[in-house]
Amino acid sequence: MKKILSIAVFLVLAGLNALAQVGEPYIHDPSTITECDGKYYTFGTGAGGLISADGWVWESGAVRHGGCAAPDVIKIGDRYLVGYTTSGGGLGGNHDSRVVTMWNRTLDPTSPDFAYTEPVEVARSEPDEDCDAIDIGFIMTPDGRLFCTYGTYFGNIRIIELDPATGGRLPGSRPADIAIDCEATKMIYRDGWYYLMGTHGTCCDGVNSTYNIVVGRSRCVTGPFLDNMGRDMLRGGGRMLIAAEERRFGAGHFGQIIECEGVEKMSLHFESDLDRSGRSVLAIRPLLWRDGWPEAGEPLQDGNYKILSRRRGYALELTVDFVRSDPGMMPFWIRQDEPAVALGAQKLEDVIGGWPSGEIPVRLSDYMARPHQKWTIEAVPGAGGYLGGPYFRIVTEGTGRALAAAPGARLETVPEFTGADRELWRIEQLVDGTYRILPKEIPGQAGNNDACAGAMCLISVADSTPGLGVFDFNSDNCKWDLKRH
Amino acid sequence: MKRLTLILAAVLLCAGLSAQSWSDSSTDLHKYMVPAAPGAASPDRDGFIGRWLLLDPISKPNRTNTVFTDSYIRETFGQTYFKGQLGDVLPKDGSKVKKTKLRWHAMDSKLFNVKLFRFATNLAPEHYGVIFWAATVINCEEEIPDVRLFAGSNSASMWWVNGEEALIMSGDRRMVMDDCASERLTLRKGRNVIWCAVINGPGMSDFCARFLDRGGNPVRNFTITVQ
Numbered sequence: 129m130k131k132i133l134s135i136a137v138f139l140v141l142a143g144l145n146a147l148a149q150v151g152e153p154y155i156h157d158p159s160t161i162t163e164c165d166g167k168y169y170t171f172g173t174g175a176g177g178l179i180s181a182d183g184w185v186w187e188s189g190a191v192r193h194g195g196c197a198a199p200d201v202i203k204i205g206d207r208y209l210v211g212y213t214t215s216g217g218g219l220g221g222n223h224d225s226r227v228v229t230m231w232n233r234t235l236d237p238t239s240p241d242f243a244y245t246e247p248v249e250v251a252r253s254e255p256d257e258d259c260d261a262i263d264i265g266f267i268m269t270p271d272g273r274l275f276c277t278y279g280t281y282f283g284n285i286r287i288i289e290l291d292p293a294t295g296g297r298l299p300g301s302r303p304a305d306i307a308i309d310c311e312a313t314k315m316i317y318r319d320g321w322y323y324l325m326g327t328h329g330t331c332c333d334g335v336n337s338t339y340n341i342v343v344g345r346s347r348c349v350t351g352p353f354l355d356n357m358g359r360d361m362l363r364g365g366g367r368m369l370i371a372a373e374e375r376r377f378g379a380g381h382f383g384q385i386i387e388c389e390g391v392e393k394m395s396l397h398f399e400s401d402l403d404r405s406g407r408s409v410l411a412i413r414p415l416l417w418r419d420g421w422p423e424a425g426e427p428l429q430d431g432n433y434k435i436l437s438r439r440r441g442y443a444l445e446l447t448v449d450f451v452r453s454d455p456g457m458m459p460f461w462i463r464q465d466e467p468a469v470a471l472g473a474q475k476l477e478d479v480i481g482g483w484p485s486g487e488i489p490v491r492l493s494d495y496m497a498r499p500h501q502k503w504t505i506e507a508v509p510g511a512g513g514y515l516g517g518p519y520f521r522i523v524t525e526g527t528g529r530a531l532a533a534a535p536g537a538r539l540e541t542v543p544e545f546t547g548a549d550r551e552l553w554r555i556e557q558l559v560d561g562t563y564r565i566l567p568k569e570i571p572g573q574a575g576n577n578d579a580c581a582g583a584m585c586l587i588s589v590a591d592s593t594p595g596l597g598v599f600d601f602n603s604d605n606c607k608w609d610l611k612r613h
Numbered sequence: 614m615k616r617l618t619l620i621l622a623a624v625l626l627c628a629g630l631s632a633q634s635w636s637d638s639s640t641d642l643h644k645y646m647v648p649a650a651p652g653a654a655s656p657d658r659d660g661f662i663g664r665w666l667l668l669d670p671i672s673k674p675n676r677t678n679t680v681f682t683d684s685y686i687r688e689t690f691g692q693t694y695f696k697g698q699l700g701d702v703l704p705k706d707g708s709k710v711k712k713t714k715l716r717w718h719a720m721d722s723k724l725f726n727v728k729l730f731r732f733a734t735n736l737a738p739e740h741y742g743v744i745f746w747a748a749t750v751i752n753c754e755e756e757i758p759d760v761r762l763f764a765g766s767n768s769a770s771m772w773w774v775n776g777e778e779a780l781i782m783s784g785d786r787r788m789v790m791d792d793c794a795s796e797r798l799t800l801r802k803g804r805n806v807i808w809c810a811v812i813n814g815p816g817m818s819d820f821c822a823r824f825l826d827r828g829g830n831p832v833r834n835f836t837i838t839v840q
Contacts, residue, residue, distance in 0.1 A: 256734070257638040258817075281787070281816050286636050303636035309767065309787035330679055330785040338785065351634075357791075362634060363725065363821075364765055364789030 148376070148401060150518070153178060153186040153410040157198040157263070157312065160383030161395045161412070161515070162208065164235040168515065170383075170395060170410060171199045171210070178410060184513025186410060191237040193244045194228065198312065198381070201235070202266040204274070208232050209295045210244070211276060213262035222255035227264050227278050229295040250297040251278055251288055258283030259303075263381075265314035267322075267349070268292070275349055277306065277313040277324070285313050285326065285361075287350055306351040307344070307361035312381040321345045323422060324353040325382040326366060335406050337378030337399040342366025343422055356421060370394075370413065370424035375402040384415060385515065388580035390558045390601025392417075393516050394424070412516030414557035425557040428517065430506045431612055432525050434495055438562055438607035439588035442492035444531075446500040446524060446541060451479045474498055476526040487540045490531065492592045499525065502613060511552055514578065519552035519568055521545050533567035537584060537596035549576065555610075562607035564599055642735035645728040649706065649719035653752065653836035660823035660831025662749060662807075663722040666703055666839040668695070669715040670733045670743035675814035678785035681769035686783055690771045690810045694746065699773055699808050703748050703839055719839045726765075726788060726821035729811060733818070745811040745818065750804050752836045757800040759827050762807070765792035766820040770811040774798060788819050800824065800835065 155172035171177035177190025199212035214226040228247035253261035260282035274292040279285035285307035289298040310326030329338035344353035344361040359365030378399025392415040414425025435444040476499040502525040507518040522531040530545035549569035565586040587597040654664040706719035733740035767788040772780040779795040824832035
């Protein structure tokens with residue numbers, strides 16, 4: 129019984145590892161995740177926030193002055209501009225609120241440089257006007273202009289221009305209405321479009337919170353922001369970006385993180401995580417782009433996969449003899465009168481005896497649903513991770529034989545997974561929905577392989593030859609499809 | 614030079630697109646709606662119906678909008694609040710409900726939607742935890758078949774066309790243009806009476822409604838009255 133319980137606990141934890149940040153990722157209204165001196169930071173409603181050394185394991189400890197609601201952060205030059213709101217949201221009984229900004233040279237509260245400047249007011253709402261000045265979101269335009277959006281369901285979402293040098297409101301800047309019936313707006317820019325993300329649905333209702341993030345886009349920073357049906361967000365428009373997952377509810381407070389070309393992620397909170405007592409948690413998901421619209425990627429889940437190159441579509445496989453399956457070919461030119469029956473596929477036990485016992489190299493070939501082409505990808509508990517994901521092991525299905533990076537930027541499989549860094553894999557969904565697969569460490573190469581641009585990843589050296597090479601988003605040699613089987 | 618051209622094009626494009634909606638902190642009723650003008654009204658260029666007979670809000674306290682299930686709003690709107698409810702004859706502008714003394718107001722919205730919340734904050738003692746009733750008359754010179762009523766509301770609402778239930782919109786809703794559509798229906802020649810009830814707990818309340826034809830085009834060939 130105890131063993132069964134242990135297995136159950138392990139399975140729950142394994143599930144946690146694949147789908148949610150680990151550690152103590154408890155937060156509400158997270159600001160855009162921001163990197164500072166090698167660590168990641170996000171602030172929430174209240175005075176505190178979270179810190180992570182790797183982007184996967186999060187703990188409390190970030191410090192923001194001012195308390196109250198829904199901050200955002202943007203790095204400008206070598207400083208960090210932090211915005212938050214002093215009241216509003218009905219917190220003080222009405223919608224009288226102030227949006228303020230302040231600077232800090234670092235987000236690391238242990239740094240001697242850590243000191244917030246005095247907050248300055250950049251926007252406000254009166255107790256009963258059609259605006260509720262909370263939920264600030266910054267955007268820096270490509271030409272270096274700084275804006276912020278703010279507002280809630282109580283009236284309009286507004287935008288004003290700020291002075292990027294002072295963080296204060298640009299003299300003469302006048303608030304403009306850009307959306308209605310949203311909360312937690314955040315604007316981003318991509319390929320000539322401004323995208324306005326807003327949160328719809330019911331806030332702050334735990335597992336029944338229907339919070340969801342929608343998006344509209346405009347050629348201009350001040351709108352009009354239209355959804356995919358051409359509806360203006362000033363008329364309630366918005367295309368769904370992300371809503372509830374199977375065990376997490378209340379998706380809100382979008383933030384974008386561009387790690388390098390082709391690798392984008394979004395931060396948000398789920399107001400209730402069933403695997404964590406229903407608490408509000410930080411989430412990080414791949415951010416994909418299709419036909420000019422953002423879409424939420426799925427966190428990679430433990431399971432059995434075929435790993436297919438985008439170069440040719442060949443499958444990653446062990447370099448072992450191809451073993452023919454019975455019954456071979458049924459003569460199609462002879463009439464078959466017997467009823468058709470289902471035949472078994474080739475099994476691991478049919479072929480594994482013929483495999484070498486030591487290291488086996490890998491290659492690429494057309495997929496034939498054979499055991500040497502089937503892989504199990506599983507998060508490795510306790511191995512840490514990277515922004516939004518844990519390190520995985522990639523083993524031949526039904527065995528402990530693990531894919532590993534080898535000296536000379538080669539690939540091989542080792543008979544049993546040991547947990548060594550060269551057997552740990554960072555698997556990230558790219559903006560086009562494909563994946564890149566990076567070893568944590570390559571023997572003979574100094575340091576961990578944890579950069580984004582310039583990182584070494586699984587590549588197609590040739591149609592049939594895999595290897596390790598520098599990631600290039602613009603090359604199909606660096607991209608893989610992971611399909612469950 | 615090419616880059617300069619692109620920048621100039623973008624600036625001109627933005628300038629062209631920006632029918633800028635500058636913020637305005639006033640909340641006076643005339644910013645949102647005015648008493649109905651004499652004569653019949655027309656739908657706006659997008660087909661939205663702006664003339665409505667609005668009843669002062671009925672108190673119905675709810676601390677949250679999450680209680681507005683289908684059965685809850687059907688039961689709530691199924692109660693009788695005034696004589697002639699859902700009937701073919703509309704109450705007169707300025708008349709009062711006998712028991713509650715709530716008053717009917719014939720109004721022309723200045724927006725595509727009807728800002729019930731501001732109607733309430735300007736004219737009534739209560740604006741949260743309330744039910745709004747609205748009615749209007751669509752006058753058609755000829756029968757208009759094969760149309761749908763498209764509506765959005767904050768929060769939940771029900772809609773009736775010529776005495777038949779046309780839409781029910783449950784839950785903690787935000788007002789979204791064309792959020793829900795009725796089954797295909799026929800606007801008959803002459804008078805067509807539309808009733809709408811909206812319930813809201815905390816937060817703002819409003820609705821919008823229009824008819825679209827089979828091709829998704831706004832139906833505009835009718836007049837709007839509240840008699």
